Amino acid sequence: MEKHFDWSSVEPKWRERWTELGVGHADVTSTKPAYVIALPPPNITGALHMGHASTFSIQDTVCRERRMRGYEVEWAPGTDHAAIATQNVIERQLAEEGLTKEELGRAAFQSRVDAWYEEYGGRILEQMRRMGYTCDWERLRFTLDEQYVHAIRLVFKTLFDEGLVYRGPRIVNWCPYCRSAISDEEIDWQVQTDTLYYLKYPVEGGQSITVATVRPETMLGDTGVAVAPGDSRYASLIGKHVTLPLTWRVVPIIADQAVRPEFGTGALKVTPGHDPTDYEIGARHSLPIVNVIALDGTMDVPSLPQFHGMPVEAARTAVADALRALGVLVKEEPYAHDVGHCDRSGTVLEPLVSEQWWVRMASLAAPGIGAVESGEITFHPARYTDVYLHWMRNIKDWCISRQIWLGHAIPVSTCGNGHRFAWIDPPTRCPDCGDTSLTDDPDVLDTWFSSGLWPFAIFGWPEQTPDLEKFYPTDLLVTGRDIIFLWVARMIMNGIKFTGRNPFTDVLITSTIQATDGSRMSKSKGNTVDPLDLADKYGADAVRAWAAAVSTSVQDMRFDEDRIASYQRFANKLWQVTSGFLVAKVGNGSIADLDVHPPKPETLRPEDRWMLAELAAAVRACDSGFAAYRFHEAVDALYDTTWHSFCDWYVEIIKFRLADAGDHESRRAAVWTAVTTLDVLLRLLHPFMPFVTEECAQQLPNAEPTLQHRSWPDQDPLWSEAATTSAHHEIAEAIELVKRIRALGHGHKVPRGARDRIRITVRDGEGRGINKHVSRLIGGLVPATVVDSHERGVDPAVVVSGRLHAEVVIADTAADASATARQIGLLEANVSRLQAQLANPAFVNGAPARVVDEARRRLAEATAQLDLLRRGRLGGSADAAG
RNA sequence: GGUCAGCUAGCUCAGUUGGUUAGAGCGCGCGGUUCACAUCCGCGAGGUCGAGGGUUCGAGUCCCCCGCUGACCACCA
Numbered sequence: 039m040e041k042h043f044d045w046s047s048v049e050p051k052w053r054e055r056w057t058e059l060g061v062g063h064a065d066v067t068s069t070k071p072a073y074v075i076a077l078p079p080p081n082i083t084g085a086l087h088m089g090h091a092s093t094f095s096i097q098d099t100v101c102r103e104r105r106m107r108g109y110e111v112e113w114a115p116g117t118d119h120a121a122i123a124t125q126n127v128i129e130r131q132l133a134e135e136g137l138t139k140e141e142l143g144r145a146a147f148q149s150r151v152d153a154w155y156e157e158y159g160g161r162i163l164e165q166m167r168r169m170g171y172t173c174d175w176e177r178l179r180f181t182l183d184e185q186y187v188h189a190i191r192l193v194f195k196t197l198f199d200e201g202l203v204y205r206g207p208r209i210v211n212w213c214p215y216c217r218s219a220i221s222d223e224e225i226d227w228q229v230q231t232d233t234l235y236y237l238k239y240p241v242e243g244g245q246s247i248t249v250a251t252v253r254p255e256t257m258l259g260d261t262g263v264a265v266a267p268g269d270s271r272y273a274s275l276i277g278k279h280v281t282l283p284l285t286w287r288v289v290p291i292i293a294d295q296a297v298r299p300e301f302g303t304g305a306l307k308v309t310p311g312h313d314p315t316d317y318e319i320g321a322r323h324s325l326p327i328v329n330v331i332a333l334d335g336t337m338d339v340p341s342l343p344q345f346h347g348m349p350v351e352a353a354r355t356a357v358a359d360a361l362r363a364l365g366v367l368v369k370e371e372p373y374a375h376d377v378g379h380c381d382r383s384g385t386v387l388e389p390l391v392s393e394q395w396w397v398r399m400a401s402l403a404a405p406g407i408g409a410v411e412s413g414e415i416t417f418h419p420a421r422y423t424d425v426y427l428h429w430m431r432n433i434k435d436w437c438i439s440r441q442i443w444l445g446h447a448i449p450v451s452t453c454g455n456g457h458r459f460a461w462i463d464p465p466t467r468c469p470d471c472g473d474t475s476l477t478d479d480p481d482v483l484d485t486w487f488s489s490g491l492w493p494f495a496i497f498g499w500p501e502q503t504p505d506l507e508k509f510y511p512t513d514l515l516v517t518g519r520d521i522i523f524l525w526v527a528r529m530i531m532n533g534i535k536f537t538g539r540n541p542f543t544d545v546l547i548t549s550t551i552q553a554t555d556g557s558r559m560s561k562s563k564g565n566t567v568d569p570l571d572l573a574d575k576y577g578a579d580a581v582r583a584w585a586a587a588v589s590t591s592v593q594d595m596r597f598d599e600d601r602i603a604s605y606q607r608f609a610n611k612l613w614q615v616t617s618g619f620l621v622a623k624v625g626n627g628s629i630a631d632l633d634v635h636p637p638k639p640e641t642l643r644p645e646d647r648w649m650l651a652e653l654a655a656a657v658r659a660c661d662s663g664f665a666a667y668r669f670h671e672a673v674d675a676l677y678d679t680t681w682h683s684f685c686d687w688y689v690e691i692i693k694f695r696l697a698d699a700g701d702h703e704s705r706r707a708a709v710w711t712a713v714t715t716l717d718v719l720l721r722l723l724h725p726f727m728p729f730v731t732e733e734c735a736q737q738l739p740n741a742e743p744t745l746q747h748r749s750w751p752d753q754d755p756l757w758s759e760a761a762t763t764s765a766h767h768e769i770a771e772a773i774e775l776v777k778r779i780r781a782l783g784h785g786h787k788v789p790r791g792a793r794d795r796i797r798i799t800v801r802d803g804e805g806r807g808i809n810k811h812v813s814r815l816i817g818g819l820v821p822a823t824v825v826d827s828h829e830r831g832v833d834p835a836v837v838v839s840g841r842l843h844a845e846v847v848i849a850d851t852a853a854d855a856s857a858t859a860r861q862i863g864l865l866e867a868n869v870s871r872l873q874a875q876l877a878n879p880a881f882v883n884g885a886p887a888r889v890v891d892e893a894r895r896r897l898a899e900a901t902a903q904l905d906l907l908r909r910g911r912l913g914g915s916a917d918a919a920g
Numbered sequence: 921g922g923u924c925a926g927c928u929a930g931c932u933c934a935g936u937u938g939g940u941u942a943g944a945g946c947g948c949g950c951g952g953u954u955c956a957c958a959u960c961c962g963c964g965a966g967g968u969c970g971a972g973g974g975u976u977c978g979a980g981u982c983c984c985c986c987g988c989u990g991a992c993c994a995c996c997a
Binding site for chain 1: 923924925926931932933934936939940941944945946947955956957959960961962963964976977978989990991992993994995996997
């Protein structure tokens with residue numbers, strides 16, 4: 039037998055078995071109720087990272103549990119084409135070869151992309167199989183699938199025909215690196231310290247006005263100066279004109295409510311072409327738009343050759359220098375502010391005016407707000423409800439066009455007569471006039487436009503396929519909080535708009551795993567942790583159980599490798615107690631043929647009932663954990679019950695019974711209880727740790743080919759009955775007593791392993807002997823011999839637990855009574871606190887009866903224990919003295 | 921500027937209607953190995969629950985205020 043659980047040999051076996059048995063595949067004709075999760079599609083060329091490990095592990099855990107509960111589970115996997123990310127990779131490759139995509143041409147570029155997908159596509163799917171995720175691989179989808187493309191075009195055409203998609207010039211977030219517009223949700227704001235420049239402009243009539251700006255280079259495109267409407271400092275200047283240095287353009291001074299009088303000088307230079315606020319001010323005051331920055335992020339000012347073609351950063355300094363030389367630059371100070379970066383390339387965004395496609399969101403958002411307000415869709419944790427609603431209620435039109443090559447082409451053409459129309463199948467002629475000289479729109483769609491259709495497009499929508507019928511709407515969506523707006527909100531809006539149904543009922547937002555220092559994990563920082571490395575090191579089960587346990591409690595969780603290691607040891611513990619103890623020792627190599635019919639209840643010993651009651655509590659904790667998406671509660675309860683209640687106490691207790699071959703009935707009850715407990719625990723743990731639980735369950739009686747074919751444990755009436763008997767309490771007290779007797783050994787030089795040197799008597803509160811079984815049980819758990827009574831003349835240490843107390847004599851010498859004294863001290867403190875509390879009428883009258891009763895009960899118990907300890911001590915001393 | 925979250929043992933974190941002596945894992949100290957497991961077992965030390973007020977018979981838990989950390993939102997000049 040292997041010394042330890044060897045996941046590296048076990049995992050491949052079970053992955054194959056699950057595939058052979060079709061565990062992940064859902065039968066669309068099944069009469070079982072469907073339970074469906076649409077996998078958030080990872081980038082096809084991506085690699086499994088911590089975020090995936092945490093969200094995917096939870097999804098698989100839920101899927102496995104639902105299968106055991108009798109649902110037809112569909113966990114639909116797929117991948118996203120990730121247009122911008124992939125295009126950037128290919129362009130970097132080309133750059134290394136000294137090429138640009140324009141030199142290569144569109145067709146050749148596309149084949150490079152295809153080759154890249156071919157080489158790296160689906161790697162992440164292999165990694166997911168490696169982790170044991172039971173997706174329905176037969177329903178694998180890709181956002182570039184023909185059917186999926188059809189769905190996208192239909193959605194676009196519908197929105198276009200309804201006037202919800204429009205094209206127009208507006209100021210957009212332009213990424214000079216990607217050479218594309220991006221949406222507001224794709225901006226990564228970063229704090230940056232720049233210089234705030236104060237520019238003093240001459241005003242007609244000999245006065246002057248000073249504006250503050252961090253971007254002096256944009257003054258080349260200024261077409262106005264704005265002040266706050268009520269600002270008395272500038273009231274007299276409103277309507278006058280300023281002559282701008284360098285361009286010598288004459289621009290008006292206007293009053294606009296967007297100006298914050300307290301900032302800088304209270305006067306704002308207005309650059310409608312390169313600032314979103316200024317764009318709006320300009321629109322309100324009909325100021326002209328002057329573009330001075332080109333799409334590549336360089337200055338576009340042919341009339342000022344000294345700046346033309348300069349990168350913006352360089353132009354900033356150059357323009358500032360020129361203004362300084364002219365005496366216009368009157369002050370400079372450091373200024374920290376947020377600067378928008380492209381979340382794909384990290385490049386500083388350049389707001390500029392350009393012609394883009396937009397979706398009108400307001401009417402789409404309204405029902406999406408209602409679905410969440412009404413509780414039809416629930417966020418977990420609940421606080422994300424407000425995050426979602428706030429964004430939805432303030433939603434802005436969505437820029438969906440991208441000026442990149444890769445992705446879904448915007449399905450719009452324009453004919454020679456200027457008719458613009460959207461299409462589903464590529465057209466040959468204009469539907470309005472029949473003209474055949476068609477020009478296709480050059481842009482592609484935002485990737486999120488396509489992923490927003492995921493939950494229904496993957497099942498064949500718009501066709502009313504059997505899959506769509508059976509599996510849509512889905513039930514649960516599990517994802518990180520970073521894509522609530524980008525993806526979750528848009529799926530809700532699209533789902534309602536195009537299917538008339540909410541796409542899911544529950545949204546689970548997982549914790550974010552941070553680096554050990556609390557910073558964000560990122561490839562560029564080099565502080566990422568690879569879940570597959572961890573799976574190599576600790577086994578997939580350990581990574582999965584850890585991921586599930588940490589992903590549903592806090593908002594952010596620092597990565598703690600030791601905690602993963604603890605789940606690896608837990609897997610080993612499970613395997614040891616199953617294979618090494620139950621099978622090897624109890625069953626002499628096999629327990630497959632064991633009689634699993636419950637024994638007569640009266641043959642169950644108190645400890646058996648205690649174990650069953652503990653098991654019942656674990657089932658309850660596990661069920662409520664699943665129901666509330668609080669998986670850490672389920673994992674913690676199962677870990678504790680398995681390791682401590684079962685392995686540390688129950689198994690240790692029954693070892694003595696198992697060794698007693700004479701008592702056949704007792705042995706049978708113990709074996710049955712142990713096997714039953716383990717079987718239930720393995721089933722409950724299976725969703726979290728599928729590999730080790732399968733490996734263990736195979737060795738138990740009545741094994742199925744996979745635990746996925748077993749049912750989820752129900753509460754057995756026998757267990758509840760066990761919990762209501764006094765057995766549970768009795769054993770709990772005995773366990774506590776054992777701990778206290780053991781504690782005597784610490785710090786008191788009690789020689790361990792010297793059973794014959796330590797003698798104990800165990801009695802109840804009235805000084806009577808206790809149940810023989812329990813007394814023997816205690817004797818088996820401590821290194822001591824149980825005797826009926828001590829010889830006269832010795833001074834026992836006394837320990838108390840509940841109604842039980844033990845007199846302990848070590849090596850026939852006077853025991854160090856400090857343990858007894860310590861207990862007395864604690865109890866005295868306890869008693870006086872309880873007495874004070876109960877003497878307070880405000881407490882007795884004000885607190886609920888159950889609380890007061892409980893306080894009285896505790897006081898009575900503590901008082902009784904105190905009496906026992908004092909009597910034991912005094913009595914012993916008196917005898918010793920005599 | 922606004923909103924949300926976090927601050928509990930050396931570390932990472934539990935602690936859902938306020939009610940035992942505030943818990944776990946890891947780490948640390950002491951002891952233990954023929955008898956499932958040293959990836960183990962037993963015992964122990966370690967906390968004024970971020971600071972300060974308040975409500976209450978009673979506060980880690982509720983309220984106010986402050987501090988620090990992080991996230992998000994915002995028209996971020």
